[in-house]
Structures are given as structure tokens and as C-alpha cells.
Amino acid sequence: IAGITQAPTSQILAAGRRMTLRCTQDMRHNAMYWYRQDLGLGLRLIHYSNTAGTTGKGEVPDGYSVSRANTDDFPLTLASAVPSQTSVYFCASSNQLGEQFFGPGTRLTVL
Amino acid sequence: AQSVTQLDSHVSVSEGTPVLLRCNYSSSYSPSLFWYVQHPNKGLQLLLKYTSAATLVKGINGFEAEFKKSETSFHLTKPSAHMSDAAEYFCVVSDISGGSYIPTFGRGTSLIVHP
Numbered sequence: 001i002a003g004i005t006q007a008p009t010s011q012i013l014a015a016g017r018r019m020t021l022r023c024t025q026d027m028r029h030n031a032m033y034w035y036r037q038d039l040g041l042g043l044r045l046i047h048y049s050n051t052a053g054t055t056g057k058g059e060v061p062d063g064y065s066v067s068r069a070n071t072d073d074f075p076l077t078l079a080s081a082v083p084s085q086t087s088v089y090f091c092a093s094s095n096q097l098g099e100q101f102f103g104p105g106t107r108l109t110v111l
Numbered sequence: 112a113q114s115v116t117q118l119d120s121h122v123s124v125s126e127g128t129p130v131l132l133r134c135n136y137s138s139s140y141s142p143s144l145f146w147y148v149q150h151p152n153k154g155l156q157l158l159l160k161y162t163s164a165a166t167l168v169k170g171i172n173g174f175e176a177e178f179k180k181s182e183t184s185f186h187l188t189k190p191s192a193h194m195s196d197a198a199e200y201f202c203v204v205s206d207i208s209g210g211s212y213i214p215t216f217g218r219g220t221s222l223i224v225h226p
Contacts, residue, residue, distance in 0.1 A: 031212065040120070042201060042218040043155075058213075090154060097162060098143045098205050098212035102154040 003027070004103035006091050012109045013081050021076040021106050023091030029101070031094045032074040033058075034066060036087040037105075043090065049074055081110045113138040115204045117217035125225045130174075130189040132220045134202035137183060143212065144185045145203040146176055149219075155201065161185060172196070197224045 007022045025032065030051045035043040035058075045058030049068040063085060065077045078085055091103040118133040136144060146158040159170025166178040172195075176187045185202060199221050205214040 033214075035216075040218060043216040045214070045216075048213065092155075094212055094214075097160070098145070098207075098214070099157055099160060100145075100147075100155075100203075100214065102156075104154045 004091055004093060004101055006089075006103035006106050008106060009104070010107040010109075012111065013078075015082055015110055016080050019078045019081055019108070021078075021089055021091075021108070023074045023076070023103060024072050025074075025091075025093045025101070026072065027093060027095070027101065028071060029093035029095055030071070032068070033092045033094070033100070034064070034074070034076045035090045035092065036060065036085075037090060038087050046076065046089075081108075083110045086110045113142065113204050113206050113215050115202050115215055115217040117200075117202050117220045119220050120218065121221045121223065123223040123225065124192045126194055127191050130187070130192045130196065130222065132187040132200050132202075132222065134185045134187065134217060135183055136185060136202070136204040138204055138206055140206050143205045144176075144178060145205065145214070146170065146174070146185075146187050147201045147203060149199040149201065151198070158187070158200070192222075192224050194224050194226065197222055 004025045033048045034046040047066040049055045089106045092100045094100045114137045116135045144161040147155040149155045159168045161178045169175045199219045202217040203214045205212040
């Protein structure tokens, strides 16, 4: 089934630990995105990638890094997690019309 | 720079009555505009999009939106609300940067539907 998968579905993490959220798409979209969703703030863009091999910073990139080694995968890494990174994280890709397709999300709790 | 303002954080309607969710945008170029819906504990789903074709756009589940450049608005409407419409709705403006769309989301409007 075409779409976006994210893993894990949820995670509880101790502060200071390193964590990678995985995202994979099978639609061959060039553009991919990572968002965090917090109550009352909507979705805020963390990082994006226009195509494999390139990445860019969004609105809230601090504390996060991404890589885009190939078209399908776009992992998000928290090098040293802090409680303020507790959030729901959504990965998305977009087609050439700008329509975005979202994964089911990862609920992350940093204690 | 682009921005989106969703004018209401919550909208409450009775089942069978009209729905109006308001969105104003700011963009330096000719933007693409989108509405997405998010049901509880789910990902986001595209409702409809405007990409410089017809100004009245029809989407899924009976929703439609009208692009008004003079008012920089893209309000979402539905003639008759259904209980299943209760969800969070996001207005999105998107400009092309470096050959890709860089979207900006509004903060969302929670639609509450009463029986």
C-alpha cells in the first residue's frame, strides 16, 4: 500500500539520550518534511528535503538533524533529547502539486 | 515571507447547520493554498487545494473553499455539518522555494459538532 510509514509509533525517552525517528515513503516523491505538533501551535516545520542529498532548516530546527541518503528515507535524529522535545512528530512527503501526504505520527515523551 | 492566520481556534455548530472555518494568508508570490483535516489521534488528510485554477474549490466530504485574492482569504465551508466532521482543520499556504513547496501551517481550528 502506497504511503508513508513512521517508526516507532510511540517512545518514552530519558533526557540526554539519542533518538532517531524513522520515516519511509514509497511514492517516489522528491520532497519530504518533518513537523512537530504541539497543542495550540499547529504543525511546525523542523527540517525538509527537496530531493535526495539535500536538506534545509524549517521553523524549529534546533536540537534536530536529518539526512536524505536516498529518495525513500528521511530519518530525524535528536542528538541529546530534552523535555521540550516532547511532542507528536509527523513525517510527510509532497508531490509536484504541493499536496502533502502524512505518516501516522510518532508520539515522543522525554522525561 | 508567508503566514497563515486561522481566525478561530474553536468553532461549535449543531449537526445539520452550515460550517464556516476562516483562514487569511500572507504570501509574497502566487501561493498554493490547502485545507487539511486531522481526526483525533490520526495523521492529516488533504481536504482540498487551490493552485491558481478555479477560485471555488470543491473537496472531499462536501467541503469547499473560495480563494479571494482581494481579501487574502481562503475560508472553508460546508452546507450541513455531520457528526463525523468533528476534527481539527488546518489551513496551509505554500510557496515554491528551490523547486519545492515550503508549507506554512495555521494553528488549527477545532470543529465541534453537537447533536
